[in-house]
Amino acid sequence: MIEAILVMALGAVVLGAALGYAAVKFRVEGDPLVEKIDAILPQTQCGQCGFPGCKPYAEAIARGEAEINQCPPGGEEGIRKLADLLGREVKELSAEHGVEKPKSVAFIDEQRCIGCTLCIQACPVDAIVGAAKQMHTIVAAQCTGCELCLPPCPVDCISMRPIAETPQTWKWKYPVFAIRPVHPAHPAPGSRP
Amino acid sequence: MNALRKLFSFHGGVKPDYHKEASAQTPIAVPPAPTLLTIPLHQSIGGTPHPIVKVGDAVLKGQRIGEADGMVSSAVHASTSGTVVAVDLRPLAHPSGLSVLCVTIAPDGQDRWIDAQPFDYRQASPLETRDYLRDAGVVGLGGAVFPSHLKVNPGKLGRLETLVINGAECEPFITCDDLLMRERAVGLIRGMAIMRELLNADRVLLGIEDNKPEAIAMMRKALTQAPDVAAHEAIEVVVVPTRYPAGGAKQLIRVLTGIEVPHGQRSTDYGVQCFNVGTAFAIYEAIDLGRPLLSRIVTVAGNVERPGNYDVLLGTPMRHLIELCGARPGTDRLIMGGPMMGVTLPNDAVPVVKATNCILAGTPALFPPPPPEMPCIRCGECAKVCPADLQPFELYWFSRAKLFGKTQEYHLFDCIECGCCAYVCPSRIPLVDYYRFAKSEIWARERDKEAADEARERYEFRQLREEREKQEKAAKLAAKTAAGREKAAATLAEAEKLAQAPVLTPAEDAKKALIAAALERARAQKDAVQPGNTEQLSDEQRAEIAAIEARRAEIRAMAKPHLPPDD
Numbered sequence: 001m002i003e004a005i006l007v008m009a010l011g012a013v014v015l016g017a018a019l020g021y022a023a024v025k026f027r028v029e030g031d032p033l034v035e036k037i038d039a040i041l042p043q044t045q046c047g048q049c050g051f052p053g054c055k056p057y058a059e060a061i062a063r064g065e066a067e068i069n070q071c072p073p074g075g076e077e078g079i080r081k082l083a084d085l086l087g088r089e090v091k092e093l094s095a096e097h098g099v100e101k102p103k104s105v106a107f108i109d110e111q112r113c114i115g116c117t118l119c120i121q122a123c124p125v126d127a128i129v130g131a132a133k134q135m136h137t138i139v140a141a142q143c144t145g146c147e148l149c150l151p152p153c154p155v156d157c158i159s160m161r162p163i164a165e166t167p168q169t170w171k172w173k174y175p176v177f178a179i180r181p182v183h184p185a186h187p188a189p190g191s192r193p
Numbered sequence: 194m195n196a197l198r199k200l201f202s203f204h205g206g207v208k209p210d211y212h213k214e215a216s217a218q219t220p221i222a223v224p225p226a227p228t229l230l231t232i233p234l235h236q237s238i239g240g241t242p243h244p245i246v247k248v249g250d251a252v253l254k255g256q257r258i259g260e261a262d263g264m265v266s267s268a269v270h271a272s273t274s275g276t277v278v279a280v281d282l283r284p285l286a287h288p289s290g291l292s293v294l295c296v297t298i299a300p301d302g303q304d305r306w307i308d309a310q311p312f313d314y315r316q317a318s319p320l321e322t323r324d325y326l327r328d329a330g331v332v333g334l335g336g337a338v339f340p341s342h343l344k345v346n347p348g349k350l351g352r353l354e355t356l357v358i359n360g361a362e363c364e365p366f367i368t369c370d371d372l373l374m375r376e377r378a379v380g381l382i383r384g385m386a387i388m389r390e391l392l393n394a395d396r397v398l399l400g401i402e403d404n405k406p407e408a409i410a411m412m413r414k415a416l417t418q419a420p421d422v423a424a425h426e427a428i429e430v431v432v433v434p435t436r437y438p439a440g441g442a443k444q445l446i447r448v449l450t451g452i453e454v455p456h457g458q459r460s461t462d463y464g465v466q467c468f469n470v471g472t473a474f475a476i477y478e479a480i481d482l483g484r485p486l487l488s489r490i491v492t493v494a495g496n497v498e499r500p501g502n503y504d505v506l507l508g509t510p511m512r513h514l515i516e517l518c519g520a521r522p523g524t525d526r527l528i529m530g531g532p533m534m535g536v537t538l539p540n541d542a543v544p545v546v547k548a549t550n551c552i553l554a555g556t557p558a559l560f561p562p563p564p565p566e567m568p569c570i571r572c573g574e575c576a577k578v579c580p581a582d583l584q585p586f587e588l589y590w591f592s593r594a595k596l597f598g599k600t601q602e603y604h605l606f607d608c609i610e611c612g613c614c615a616y617v618c619p620s621r622i623p624l625v626d627y628y629r630f631a632k633s634e635i636w637a638r639e640r641d642k643e644a645a646d647e648a649r650e651r652y653e654f655r656q657l658r659e660e661r662e663k664q665e666k667a668a669k670l671a672a673k674t675a676a677g678r679e680k681a682a683a684t685l686a687e688a689e690k691l692a693q694a695p696v697l698t699p700a701e702d703a704k705k706a707l708i709a710a711a712l713e714r715a716r717a718q719k720d721a722v723q724p725g726n727t728e729q730l731s732d733e734q735r736a737e738i739a740a741i742e743a744r745r746a747e748i749r750a751m752a753k754p755h756l757p758p759d760d
Contacts, residue, residue, distance in 0.1 A: 038649070041645075042641070043645035043646070044648070045648065053652060054649070055653075126655050127651075144644075144648045166291060167287045167293060169640070170633070171633040171637055172626065172629040172630040172633045
C-alpha cells in the first residue's frame with residue numbers, strides 16, 4: 001500500500017518537474033496569432049484600415065476589436081485567407097475603408113519637385129530618397145503603393161502609376177472556353193466569353 | 194558495346210505521330226540576312242543583360258551588345274556586323290506578346306567578325322572558364338535556355354560519373370538536333386570531349402532515339418574517326434527507344450543510367466548532368482573557335498512549301514523565315530516549339546531567339562482548335578502516361594479550384610509540361626494550361642510574399658529608427674538645458690560677488706547682472722564698429738567732405754521752415 005502511494009507520488013513529482021521544465025524551456029514568446037495574421041496582410045502600411053500600420057491592425061484583429069474586411073490592398077483574397085485562419089465568415093470589403101485597386105507605385109515628377117522632404121517623412125518604408133532642396137525620387141522596387149506620400153506634397157508632383165506587366169511577371173490565364181450555341185439562330189444567353 | 198548496355202525505362206509516355214520526314218529531307222540551309230535584326234536582351238533564364246551599345250554604334254559580328262546581369266544571366270551578341278538603329282522595347286517571342294528591351298541592328302551585308310580567339314580552358318581556372326562561357330552567351334538550346342556556365346560545374350562531388358548528351362529529340366515535327374548530328378558530328382564530338390574535361394566526367398553517353406538512323410550512323414562514324422583516342426573511348430552513342438518524352442532531361446537520365454533524381458534535388462548530386470546536343474556544339478564553337486552563340490538551327494515546318502532546317506541568325510524575324518520556306522495560305526498562327534509543348538506566338542514579326550528550336554505554321558486542319566472541355570471522369574489515363582509519376586487529375590482539380598497549396602503538395606513543380614496527359618485525356622481537358630496557370634499564380638504569390646516581407650522589415654526598421662532619433666533628440670535637449678543652467682548658475686555666483694546691495698533677491702540680482710552684461714556687450718560692440726570708409730583719406734578728400742557737409746547743413750536750415758513739424 002505504502003509503496004503504491006510512494007510510486008504514484010514519485011511519478012507525480014517527476015512529471016510535474018518535466019512539465020515545469022517544458023513550460024520554461026519552450027515558452028512561446030509573443031502572440032503567434034498576431035504573427036500569422038500579419039503574415040497574411042500585404043504590408044502596404046497604408047493605414048486605410050484605420051490603424052497605423054499592418055501590425056497594429058493584426059493585433060486589433062487578434063483581440064477581436066477589428067473586422068477582417070478593412071484591408072483594401074489585401075483585397076478579397078486577403079479576406080478569404082483571414083477568414084480561413086480565424087474561422088470567421090467571409091465578408092465583402094468594407095466600402096468605407098477603400099476599394100481594391102490594381103497594384104501601382106508612386107512616381108515623382110522631378111521637374112516639379114521642390115525638395116521639401118515632406119513625402120520622405122510620410123513614407124512608411126523609406127522608399128523615397130532625397131534631401132532638403134534636392135530633387136526626390138522613389139525607389140520603385142521598395143514602394144508598397146500606400147499613397148501616403150500624396151497628401152503631404154505641396155506641389156502635387158506625386159502620382160500613382162500602375163505596375164507594368166513584364167514577361168517575367170506575366171501570368172497564364174485561367175483556361176476559359178467559349179460555349180458555342182448549337183443553333184446559331186438562337187444564341188444561348190448565358191454563353192461565357 | 195552498345196548491345197551490352199542495359200537500358201532502363203521511364204514511366205508513362207505516349208507515341209504521337211512524328212511528322213519528322215518532311216523537314217529532315219534537305220540539308221541545313223543558311224538564309225540570307227534580313228534587313229533588320231531585332232535581338233532581345235533577355236534570352237535566358239535569370240537577369241536581363243544590360244545594353245552596352247547605343248543607337249548609331251557600328252557593331253561587328255560577335256560583338257557583345259548586352260552584358261550579363263549577375264551570375265544567373267548570359268550575355269547577348271550582335272549576330273552580324275552593321276549599325277545599331279534602335280535600343281527600345283519590342284514584342285518578344287512569348288505567348289504574352291509583351292515587349293522587352295531589344296537592340297535592333299541594320300546589317301551592312303559584310304558580315305565582318307570580331308577578332309575571334311580560341312579559349313584555352315586547360316590553362317584557365319574553372320571560374321574563368323565559366324565566366325568565359327557566360328560572356329559567350331552559351332545557354333541550353335533544348336528549349337529551357339538555362340545558362341550553361343552554371344551547369345558546367347561538377348558540383349559537390351568534384352567529378353561526374355556520367356555526362357548525358359541529349360540527342361533524343363522526341364517532340365514531333367522538330368528535326369534540328371537530328372540535322373545537327375548528321376552534318377556537324379565532328380564539332381559535336383569535340384564539344385562533348387571539352388565538356389567531359391570541364392566536368393571531370395568518367396563517361397559520356399549520347400542518347401539518340403531509334404527513329405534517327407542517319408544521325409546514329411554519322412555520330413558513330415565520326416567517333417571512330419575522332420583524332421582524340423581518350424575522347425573516343427569515353428564517349429558512347431546509345432540508341433534509345435522512341436517514346437515521347439524520352440528527350441526530357443530527367444527521362445533520358447533515367448533511361449540511360451537508371452537513376453531517378455528525387456523531388457527537389459539536382460542530378461549533379463547523383464553524379465549525372467544532362468546537356469542538349471546544340472549546347473555541346475555551342476560550347477565547341479565558343480571554346481575552340483572563340484565564337485559566341487550567334488545563331489541556332491531552327492526547324493521550320495507545318496503549313497509551308499519547303500519545310501526544312503535553317504541556321505538562323507538570332508534576331509531574324511520569323512516572318513522572314515516563313516516567306517523563305519514558301520508561306521501557304523491558311524496559316525492562322527505560329528507555334529514556337531513543337532505541337533506538344535510549344536506556345537502560340539502573338540504575331541509573325543517576333544524574332545528568333547536562343548529558345549526557338551522550331552517554328553510551326555499552324556492551320557485549323559493541322560492543329561484543330563481545342564474542342565470544348567468536358568468534365569473529368571477520373572479515368573486515370575493521365576496518371577498512366579505521366580512521365581514524372583504525378584497524379585495529373587488531382588493537379589487538375591486543385592488548379593481548377595485554385596487550391597495552390599494543395600497543388601504544391603502534389604508536386605506541381607515536378608511537372609515538365611510535356612502534354613502527355615492532355616494528349617490522352619478523353620474529356621479533352623487542356624490540363625497543361627491549368628498547370629501553367631497554377632504555376633504562374635504560385636510564382637506571383639511568392640513574389641508578393643517576398644515584397645511584403647521586405648516592406649515589413651523596412652517598416653519595422655523605420656519605426657526603430659524613429660524611436661532612436663526621438664530618444665537622441667530628448668537626450669540632446671536635456672544636455673543643452675543642463676549646460677544652460679550651469680552657465681546661469683556661474684553668472685549668478687559672479688553677480689553675487691559684485692553685488693553691493695544685498696537687498697536684492699538672488700534671482701533678481703542674477704537677472705540684473707545678465708542685463709548689465711548684455712548692455713556691456715552691446716556697448717563694446719558699438720564701440721568696435723566704425724564707419725569703414727573714413728580712414729586713410731587724403732586732406733583734399735577731407736576738405737571735400739567738409740564742404741559737402743556744410744552745404745547739406747545749409748540746405749537743411751533752408752528747408753526746415755517748409756517742413757511739417759517733426760515729432
